[in-house]
Amino acid sequence: DAGVIQSPRHEVTEMGQEVTLRCKPISGHDYLFWYRQTMMRGLELLIYFNNNVPIDDSGMPEDRFSAKMPNASFSTLKIQPSEPRDSAVYFCASSGTGDYNEQFFGPGTRLTVL
Amino acid sequence: AQSVAQPEDQVNVAEGNPLTVKCTYSVSGNPYLFWYVQYPNRGLQFLLKYITGDNLVKGSYGFEAEFNKSQTSFHLKKPSALVSDSALYFCAVSPGRYGGSQGNLIFGKGTKLSVKP
Numbered sequence: 001d002a003g004v005i006q007s008p009r010h011e012v013t014e015m016g017q018e019v020t021l022r023c024k025p026i027s028g029h030d031y032l033f034w035y036r037q038t039m040m041r042g043l044e045l046l047i048y049f050n051n052n053v054p055i056d057d058s059g060m061p062e063d064r065f066s067a068k069m070p071n072a073s074f075s076t077l078k079i080q081p082s083e084p085r086d087s088a089v090y091f092c093a094s095s096g097t098g099d100y101n102e103q104f105f106g107p108g109t110r111l112t113v114l
Numbered sequence: 115a116q117s118v119a120q121p122e123d124q125v126n127v128a129e130g131n132p133l134t135v136k137c138t139y140s141v142s143g144n145p146y147l148f149w150y151v152q153y154p155n156r157g158l159q160f161l162l163k164y165i166t167g168d169n170l171v172k173g174s175y176g177f178e179a180e181f182n183k184s185q186t187s188f189h190l191k192k193p194s195a196l197v198s199d200s201a202l203y204f205c206a207v208s209p210g211r212y213g214g215s216q217g218n219l220i221f222g223k224g225t226k227l228s229v230k231p
Contacts, residue, residue, distance in 0.1 A: 004157075033218075042223050043158075043204065056218070091157055100146045100165050101208040101219050105157035 004106035006092050012112045018080040021109045024073055025094030033103060034067055034077050035091040043091075049075065082113045116141045118207045120222035127195045127229050135190040135225045137205030147188040148206040148219065149179055158204060164188060175199070195229045202226050 005024040013019055025032045033048040047057040052069045060067070064083070069075040079086055089110050093103040118139045127133045139145060146165055150158040162173025169181045179190045190203060205222040 043221050045218070045221075048218060093158075100163065102148060102160060102163060103158075103206075103219055104160070105150075107157045 004092055004094055004104055006090075006106035006109050008109060009107065010110045010112075012114065013082055014114050015083055016081045017113075018078065019082045019086075019111060019113075021077040021090050021092075021111070023075045023077070023092030023106060025075070025092070026096075026104055027073070029094035029096045029104070030072070031095045031097070031101075031103075032069060032075050033093040033095075034075070035093065036088045037091060037108075038088045046077070079111075082111075084113045087111055087113050116207070116220055118205055118220050118222045120203075120205055120225045122225050123223075124226045124228065127227070129197050129229050129231050130194050133192050133195040133199070133227065133229070135203050135205075135227060137188045137190065137222060139186050139188065139205075139207040141207055141220075146208040147179070147181060148208075149173065149177070149188075149190050150204040150206060150221075151175075152202040152204065152224070154201075161190070161203075195227075197229050197231055200227055200229045 007022045030051050034046040036044045036046055044059055046059045047067045048055055049069045065079055067077045089108045091108045092106045095101055095103045120137055125135055148163045149161040151161050152158045161177050162171050162179055164171045164181045172178045177192050179188055181188050202224045204224045206219040208219050
């Protein structure tokens with residue numbers, strides 16, 4: 001398996017623009033997680049899904065952030081409009097029910113909002 | 115409330131010396147415990163986990179961790195540190211199969227390990 005795939009790897013955009021981050025989890029995994037990492041705040045869980053259904057979105061910082069999982073092999077995290085304080089590395093991770101909650105992380109998307 | 119603590123922001127070790135990165139947890143039930151490592155500009159990589167059984171768990175790159183239920187700790191150790199071990203280390207915990215975890219892990223803040231030649 002190729003592991004968790006994220007795209008793009010780097011994104012530079014201007015304040016006010018819409019940003020869409022993409023994730024393909026490991027095949028067969030039924031949990032998908034979105035994290036954000038910054039120097040100031042460390043690793044933060046934004047939202048996670050189980051069987052494509054959002055379970056906990058309490059970490060989503062504002063209404064500007066939204067996440068979807070239309071099927072088992074694809075998820076998006078959208079920021080609209082983006083702001084400079086959204087600049088961070090965004091990680092997607094997936095896990096399977098039989099894996100004792102062990103999560104497998106993607107390489108991350110480094111977002112810079114100018 | 116479920117939580118995990120890594121009391122040290124940074125650990126400095128000389129190459130060849132033993133290293134310890136500390137982790138304590140607070141969860142209900144029997145926990146599942148994990149260590150992850152993050153190298154610069156990379157995602158988190160799994161190092162090792164404790165589910166049940168022997169309290170000493172061996173993982174990747176010569177790392178091991180000891181589960182101590184009475185002290186609610188899961189410290190990461192390595193007998194002889196390498197410069198290439200320098201990275202950010204995260205401890206994580208789940209309440210376990212009957213803990214209502216709903217699949218999530220709770221991560222610590224991370225400890226930066228610096229190994230000097």
